[in-house]
Amino acid sequence: MLELDRVTPAFARLVSADAPLDRIYHGLSFGEGPLWNRRDGTFLWVDIVGDTIHRWKPGVGAEVFIRPSNKANGLTFDKEGRLCVAGWASRSVWRVEPDGSVTTLASHYQGKRINSPNDIVVRSDGSIYFTDSPGALYNVGMAAEDLQQYLDFQGVFRISPDGARLDAVIADTVYPNGLAFTPDESVLYVNDTRLGEIRAYDMRPDGSCGPKRLFHKLAGSEPGIADGMKVDREGNVYCTGPGGIHVIGSDGELLGRIRIPDHCTNMAWGDPDWRSLYITTYSSVFRTRVNVPGVPVW
Amino acid sequence: MDWTFEKVAGPFEGPTGGLAWDGSGMLFSAITEGRILRYEPASGNVTEFRKHTNRTNGLAFAPEGALYGCQESSRRVIHFADDGSSATTAFLLDGRYHNQPNNLAIDLQGRIWFSDPWSELRASGPQIFAALEHASVLRLELDSFRKLWSIRRMTYDTVAPRAVALSPDESTLYVAETDNSPFGRRELRAYPILPDNTLGPHTVLHTFGRDYRGEHRGIEGMCTDSEGNIVACAGWRKSGPGPLVCVFSPGGAIIESHRVPFDQPVNCAFGDADLGSLYVTTAGGELYRVRNCGRQGRVLPTAKSSRRAQ
Numbered sequence: 285m286l287e288l289d290r291v292t293p294a295f296a297r298l299v300s301a302d303a304p305l306d307r308i309y310h311g312l313s314f315g316e317g318p319l320w321n322r323r324d325g326t327f328l329w330v331d332i333v334g335d336t337i338h339r340w341k342p343g344v345g346a347e348v349f350i351r352p353s354n355k356a357n358g359l360t361f362d363k364e365g366r367l368c369v370a371g372w373a374s375r376s377v378w379r380v381e382p383d384g385s386v387t388t389l390a391s392h393y394q395g396k397r398i399n400s401p402n403d404i405v406v407r408s409d410g411s412i413y414f415t416d417s418p419g420a421l422y423n424v425g426m427a428a429e430d431l432q433q434y435l436d437f438q439g440v441f442r443i444s445p446d447g448a449r450l451d452a453v454i455a456d457t458v459y460p461n462g463l464a465f466t467p468d469e470s471v472l473y474v475n476d477t478r479l480g481e482i483r484a485y486d487m488r489p490d491g492s493c494g495p496k497r498l499f500h501k502l503a504g505s506e507p508g509i510a511d512g513m514k515v516d517r518e519g520n521v522y523c524t525g526p527g528g529i530h531v532i533g534s535d536g537e538l539l540g541r542i543r544i545p546d547h548c549t550n551m552a553w554g555d556p557d558w559r560s561l562y563i564t565t566y567s568s569v570f571r572t573r574v575n576v577p578g579v580p581v582w
Numbered sequence: 583m584d585w586t587f588e589k590v591a592g593p594f595e596g597p598t599g600g601l602a603w604d605g606s607g608m609l610f611s612a613i614t615e616g617r618i619l620r621y622e623p624a625s626g627n628v629t630e631f632r633k634h635t636n637r638t639n640g641l642a643f644a645p646e647g648a649l650y651g652c653q654e655s656s657r658r659v660i661h662f663a664d665d666g667s668s669a670t671t672a673f674l675l676d677g678r679y680h681n682q683p684n685n686l687a688i689d690l691q692g693r694i695w696f697s698d699p700w701s702e703l704r705a706s707g708p709q710i711f712a713a714l715e716h717a718s719v720l721r722l723e724l725d726s727f728r729k730l731w732s733i734r735r736m737t738y739d740t741v742a743p744r745a746v747a748l749s750p751d752e753s754t755l756y757v758a759e760t761d762n763s764p765f766g767r768r769e770l771r772a773y774p775i776l777p778d779n780t781l782g783p784h785t786v787l788h789t790f791g792r793d794y795r796g797e798h799r800g801i802e803g804m805c806t807d808s809e810g811n812i813v814a815c816a817g818w819r820k821s822g823p824g825p826l827v828c829v830f831s832p833g834g835a836i837i838e839s840h841r842v843p844f845d846q847p848v849n850c851a852f853g854d855a856d857l858g859s860l861y862v863t864t865a866g867g868e869l870y871r872v873r874n875c876g877r878q879g880r881v882l883p884t885a886k887s888s889r890r891a892q
Contacts (some may be wrong), residue, residue, distance in 0.1 A: 314710065333710075422636045423707025424657045424679055431660060432668040433634035547708070566710060 286572060287543035289527070295540030298520060298531060303573045305544075308562075309338065309346055314426075315564035316512070317370075319359040320554030320581060327554055329564050330356045332372060333425050340569070342555075350380075355426060358403030358550075363410055363582045370401035372420045373428040377401050377412065377443065390414075390443050390450045396434040398441070403462050403512065403550070406582055407469055410445035411491050413453070415460035415474065440474055442491055453493045454485060462513030462523060462550070466534070467579055473499060475510035475523055482510065482523060482532070500536045502526065512550025512564070516576045522561070524548045529563065544570065553578025585827075585840045585860075585872040591621050591628045592868030600640035600685065600803070601851035601861055601869075602649065603879070608853045608861050610869055611651070613639050618651070618662070621861075621869055623854055628869075632662055636706060640685040640803075640849075644692045645882060652683035652696060655706050659683050659696055659722060671722050672731035679711040680720060680733065685803060685849070687746045687755075690882075694722040695736065695755060697743035719743050719757055736781055737773070742766065745804040745849070747812060749832060750880055755781060756812055758801035765792075768800030770814065770830060787812075787834030791822065798822035803849025803863070807877040811837065815847035815862060827862060829877070844868065852879025 286303050290296065309315075313333035320327055327340045332355050339349040350356070355373035362368050367380040368389070375398055376391035389412065391398060400420030405413050417438050420428040440454035440463060454460065459478035465471065465487075472493055475482045482500040485493035502510055504526025511524040519534035528544035529551060546565035554560045558577040563570040592598060596614020603609075607622040609631055618632040618641065637655035644650060649662045650671070657680060658673040671694070673679055682705060686696040699717045719737040724730070737743065742761035748754070755773045762768065768790035774782035790798040798821055804814035810832045817826040825845050829838035846865035853861050853871075857879035860872045 314708065418634070419707055421634070422656050424673075424705050424711050426707060427656075427658075427670050427673075429669065430667045431656075431670060432632075432666060434666075436633075566708070 289541040289543065291538050291540045292533075294533065295531060298516075298539065298576055299542060299574050304571075306571045307568050308340060308571050309569040310567055312564075312567050312569075314549070314566055315569060316357055316549045317359040318512070318550050318552035318554075318562045318564045318569070319361070319367075320552055320558075320560075320562065321361065321365075322556070322580065323365050325556070327552075327562055327569075328359055328367070329562070329569055330359065332357055337369075355420065355428075357401065358414070360404050360406055361582045362406050362412070363408075365582065368404055368406065368412060370404040370414050372400045372402065372426065375400055375420065375428055375430070377404065377414055389447060390441065393435065393441065393450055393452060397430065397432075399433055399435060399438055400428060402460070405463055405465065407465060407491070409491070412443040413440060413463060413472065414443075415440050415457075415463050417459045417461060417477070419459075440472075440493070444491070451492065453491070454496075456496060457483070461511050464513050464515045464521070465579070466515060466519055467517055473513060473515065473521060475502075475513050477510045480510055480525075482513070482521065484536075500532050500538070502530060503538070504530075504541075507547055511548070514551055514553060514578055516553075516574070516578045517558075518576050520576065522551055522578075524550065529561075542572070553580065583876050585875055587843050587862070587870045587872055590623075590626070590861075590869050590871045591619065592864075592866070594619070594867040596867055597846075597848055597865045598863035598867050598869055599848055600638075600642070600652065601849055601853075601863060602641040602643050603851055603853040603857070603861075604643070604649075608851070608869070609641055609649070610861070610863055611635070611639050611641060612867065613637050613654070614867075619869075623859075623871075632666075632668075637703070640683070640696070642686050642688045642694075643882065644688045644694070645690055646692065650686060650688065650694055652686055654682040654684065654701060655703070657682055657705050657711075659686060659694055672733045675714065675720060675733045675735060678714060681713050681717055683720075684743075685745050687748045689748055689752050692724060695746050695748065696720055696722070697746050697757070699742055699744060717741055717743060719746055719755070734779075739784070745801050745814070747804050747806050749806060750808065750810050754832070756787075756804065756806070757784070758804060758814070760800035760802065762797055762799050764797060766797065768797065770801055770804075770812070770834070772832075772834070785834070787830055788836070790816065793821055795821035799825075799846065802847070805851050806880060807852065808857075808880050809877070811877070813850055813860065813877070815850050817847070819845045827860070840872075842870070844870070852877070857881060 317330035337350040357372035358370035506527035640652040744760040745758035
């Protein structure tokens with residue numbers, strides 16, 4: 285059973301209180317990076333502090349996929365199904381090739397080492413967008429090897445489809461964290477942990493971002509912050525925040541909250557119908573079911 | 583003798599903290615701004631030495647010339663390398679993250695003695711690692727063969743360690759236990775460093791009082807001079823004799839006391855070519871200098887420079 289805070293009647297159509305909340309894994313130090321692999325029907329996630337990428341198959345169980353992971357954070361697939369990693373402590377974005385080798389996709393901007401990639405998403409043209417907050421440079425227990433911040437901004441970067449260019453598409457965020465496109469990819473949502481808000485940036489034809497618009501300000505007194513964020517096929521935004529997952533309509537209004545019994549860090553759509561919501565917390569991975577499918581991952 | 587305090591830098595946002603003389607300039611922390619600045623007496627210029635330091639406070643050079651700082655908000659002592667990078671030392675004491683290091687002193691063996699008080703300020707990131715149940719002076723030691731740092735707990739009787747300093751012969755560790763809250767303990771202590779790598783029972787060299795206006799502010803930062811006297815920053819306008827830089831003999835006698843023309847001196851270090859000037863940081867975010875203060879800093883024998891001082 286789900287504990288729900290219903291704010292508007294529209295919420296009931298998206299999430300049902302009789303949906304299960306199954307804990308499919310526990311014992312993590314800091315769960316993050318949830319990702320469904322539609323090709324083999326497995327679910328991946330990371331333990332940042334535990335320095336591991338885990339893999340779980342429904343009905344089979346969990347195994348260690350990559351360890352050490354250099355404290356990997358956000359995960360996604362590119363259009364060829366290769367795992368792309370927001371490399372938190374490696375201070376890079378890296379890709380796992382079919383033969384298991386690793387290719388670095390981004391590590392420096394204008395000759396300077398980037399901060400610490402946090403979360404990552406691939407657009408339909410093959411470009412990769414990632415947030416570059418500085419957490420691995422400062423956070424207790426998540427240290428990179430080189431702790432010096434060289435860039436004077438914490439923004440969002442875009443790797444061009446051919447991998448040749450790295451552009452700073454957003455530079456006015458303080459602690460950018462989760463990011464997701466609208467279903468038509470016309471708008472990029474980015475949340476900012478420090479400011480407790482979700483911003484919307486209109487996409488330009490060249491893949492750059494227009495000026496920021498405040499989309500939603502997170503509210504609530506319970507523990508929880510703006511961290512992971514995903515969008516469903518109707519354009520509703522699911523974002524971690526105080527108390528659990530905040531579900532926000534495409535107009536920016538809060539529809540309701542899914543309460544999660546642990547500090548929630550991120551979520552991902554999964555299962556063949558993309559109607560399961562896999563949720564990472566500090567210690568656990570949960571799975572529930574929702575009524576509107578999510579935007580699929582490549 | 584009278585000291586003349588001359589403001590040479592600031593104010594910056596928030597307090598200035600730790601200092602370290604690099605041979606031709608004085609490095610000092612602008613804690614809140616997350617920067618280490620450098621004052622060069624020859625030109626009078628203030629330049630940015632390092633930014634994005636995440637509330638680094640205490641600074642000190644090791645004998646071989648490496649610069650270390652107490653990165654309070656990340657709960658670790660870090661090494662600021664010459665190439666502009668920075669790397670952590672050990673941060674676990676018996677498997678647990680220590681508190682927010684504040685001040686440090688490095689001995690001739692390169693061991694880093696640092697105070698590890700609790701802080702009311704939040705450290706960076708998710709609050710998943712609790713503070714230690716004690717606030718102590720800790721010591722970082724490098725296993726030079728394996729290049730691994732480890733941490734050893736040195737005091738077992740402190741609750742609010744702030745400033746630390748070593749006697750020139752490194753037989754004594756001075757610790758300022760400074761809790762400025764009502765009825766908090768504020769003492770200057772001398773711990774003998776024993777041959778078995780532990781500290782003996784401490785002698786209290788000085789106790790700070792209180793009056794109808796409140797507690798007298800204890801020592802926030804200190805250093806030792808070439809004769810082994812302790813130069814300490816303490817006091818505030820709120821109560822008692824006011825903001826002071828005091829010089830204590832190794833035995834604890836107050837041999838000099840200087841009223842400062844600003845509130846709440848934070849820390850101090852000797853600098854300039856003869857190490858005959860005393861530099862003082864302030865709660866108001868400034869850097870002051872006293873030329874020809876009549877005392878001299880300790881020259882540390884270093885490979886890179888013979889003029890670096892703590």
